[in-house]
Amino acid sequence: MKSIIFATLTSLALAARPFLNEADTGIDEALADVPQGTLPPLEDIVGLPDFEWAARHYMNTSAYTYYRNGAAGEWAYRNNLEAFQRYTAKPRVLRDNSKIESTFTTSILGHNFSAPFYISPCARGALANERAELGLVEGAYQGDILYIPSDFSSLPLKELAAARPSNGSQVMWQQVYLDASNDTATKAHFKEIEQSGARAIVFTVDSAGPGVRHRAQRYAAGSADADYSAFTWQYYQKLQNFTTLPVVIKGIQTVEDAKMAVKYKAPAIVLSNHGGRNFDSSPSGFEVALEIHQEAPEIFKQIEVYADGGVRYGSDVLKMLALGVRAVGLGRPFMYANAYSTEGVAKAVELLKAEIASDAAHLGLSSLKDIGPQYFKWTPNNWYS
Ligand SMILES: Cc1cc2nc3c(=O)[nH]c(=O)nc-3n(C[C@H](O)[C@H](O)[C@H](O)COP(=O)(O)O)c2cc1C
Ligand SMILES: *[C@@H]1O[C@H](CO)[C@@H](O)[C@H](O)[C@H]1NC(C)=O
Ligand SMILES: *[C@@H]1O[C@H](CO)[C@@H](O)[C@H](O)[C@H]1NC(C)=O
Ligand SMILES: *[C@@H]1O[C@H](CO)[C@@H](O)[C@H](O)[C@H]1NC(C)=O
Ligand SMILES: *[C@@H]1O[C@H](CO)[C@@H](O)[C@H](O)[C@H]1NC(C)=O
Numbered sequence: 001m002k003s004i005i006f007a008t009l010t011s012l013a014l015a016a017r018p019f020l021n022e023a024d025t026g027i028d029e030a031l032a033d034v035p036q037g038t039l040p041p042l043e044d045i046v047g048l049p050d051f052e053w054a055a056r057h058y059m060n061t062s063a064y065t066y067y068r069n070g071a072a073g074e075w076a077y078r079n080n081l082e083a084f085q086r087y088t089a090k091p092r093v094l095r096d097n098s099k100i101e102s103t104f105t106t107s108i109l110g111h112n113f114s115a116p117f118y119i120s121p122c123a124r125g126a127l128a129n130e131r132a133e134l135g136l137v138e139g140a141y142q143g144d145i146l147y148i149p150s151d152f153s154s155l156p157l158k159e160l161a162a163a164r165p166s167n168g169s170q171v172m173w174q175q176v177y178l179d180a181s182n183d184t185a186t187k188a189h190f191k192e193i194e195q196s197g198a199r200a201i202v203f204t205v206d207s208a209g210p211g212v213r214h215r216a217q218r219y220a221a222g223s224a225d226a227d228y229s230a231f232t233w234q235y236y237q238k239l240q241n242f243t244t245l246p247v248v249i250k251g252i253q254t255v256e257d258a259k260m261a262v263k264y265k266a267p268a269i270v271l272s273n274h275g276g277r278n279f280d281s282s283p284s285g286f287e288v289a290l291e292i293h294q295e296a297p298e299i300f301k302q303i304e305v306y307a308d309g310g311v312r313y314g315s316d317v318l319k320m321l322a323l324g325v326r327a328v329g330l331g332r333p334f335m336y337a338n339a340y341s342t343e344g345v346a347k348a349v350e351l352l353k354a355e356i357a358s359d360a361a362h363l364g365l366s367s368l369k370d371i372g373p374q375y376f377k378w379t380p381n382n383w384y385s
């Protein structure tokens with residue numbers, strides 16, 4: 001008897017806290033008629049998670065798996081998504097929010113954009129749409145946000161550069177993977193990036209070895225991942241001398257390394273665990289931001305700090321900004337939106353802007369610039385326990 005009760009309680013507890021890769025907001029029922037292999041009409045997409053639903057129905061399993069997969073049991077990937085929900089807002093009321101939408105402009109390393117979020121570098125844009133990264137370049141331009149193409153983009157750097165308006169009015173950066181044993185190749189690559197017109201180089205350092213990717217392996221989705229490498233902080237210092245462009249470090253996962261980045265004069269860092277794709281047990285960018293907020297908040301003033309991982313809603317963006325993060329990156333949502341090419345990417349930008357405005361108003365902000373840690377409780381809630 002006891003064990004039956006126990007088993008029932010256990011299953012109830014489990015049932016009370018399922019992991020929802022796509023939270024249930026009724027899309028399965030609403031789009032039940034959309035056949036596998038086709039995209040639902042763009043007007044039926046009401047939030048960023050819907051783009052994943054659309055891409056999952058449209059792309060073949062191996063292509064979808066390449067975007068979706070995380071490392072090993074995908075606990076770090078799931079944690080990226082869930083970490084935001086552990087912290088509840090402290091909304092203030094009776095505040096004038098009538099101008100909230102006009103306060104989004106954000107300067108990122110001196111370049112002005114219309115919002116404090118950007119498109120994170122993700123490989124293989126052609127898996128979702130034959131126009132590949134062109135939709136990301138154009139969608140970012142329409143939405144007036146930053147796009148950082150991946151070193152493993154489907155299209156060559158030259159074609160990405162050519163897709164920007166010729167008057168130079170679109171600022172893009174460029175992500176790189178490097179080979180520590182070949183400075184000649186690195187210098188040539190940096191020269192090529194400078195000539196392409198990119199305004200900063202983003203050096204990814206969270207790919208310290210091959211990723212363990214069970215889901216990708218199962219569906220032969222391949223994985224453009226790293227080999228073991230000899231990178232050090234001294235190497236980063238040397239690297240900065242190879243180019244006149246700022247070299248941003250992507251993949252900082254501790255307050256200790258954020259301090260190292262300050263010491264080694266990085267202009268900016270990205271708090272990131274690569275979307276949970278490389279190391280199960282790695283913290284989400286948001287958790288690292290919280291750690292810096294608690295242990296060395298001055299870092300947010302000493303250098304520019306960006307962060308990514310699991311951002312899907314306006315409230316996620318606001319939680320990052322509240323801690324001192326200057327700009328927030330999104331990877332998978334834009335890759336899925338790119339199934340619709342430019343229109344989809346531009347719509348994703350608009351949806352997220354609208355959510356940020358609504359959530360900021362409900363938080364009690366008159367200006368997005370007023371956001372700070374006082375707008376959230378930084379002790380975990382018990383929503384799921
Ligand atoms: C399909 C895919 C490919 C990626 N490729 C790269 C890459 O080439 N270089 C890189 O620095 N990060 C890469 N990332 C990591 C993203 O830049 C970013 O850190 C991550 O996607 C953020 O998490 P999110 O997807 O939950 O938004 C990739 C992520 C995905 C999903
Ligand atoms: C960016 O915006 C600021 C504040 O609105 C403005 O002072 C500055 O001139 C702008 N910079 C550029 C490069 O447009
Ligand atoms: C899946 O789709 C991608 C992108 O269109 C294509 O390159 C690939 O060959 C497809 N794979 C399978 C198994 O159909
Ligand atoms: C640059 O070119 C684009 C596309 O042709 C145009 O929309 C934009 O207004 C131009 N910007 C400036 C500053 O000239
Ligand atoms: C280094 O890179 C250059 C340029 O890409 C290439 O020609 C050369 O063979 C590489 N050297 C080694 C030792 O791999």
Ligand SMILES: *[C@@H]1O[C@H](CO)[C@@H](O)[C@H](O)[C@H]1NC(C)=O
Nearest residue numbers: 234235236237238239240241
């Ligand atoms: C980089 O260049 C600066 C200025 O030219 C020089 O002082 C410094 O030693 C160089 N650093 C490395 C690691 O090469």
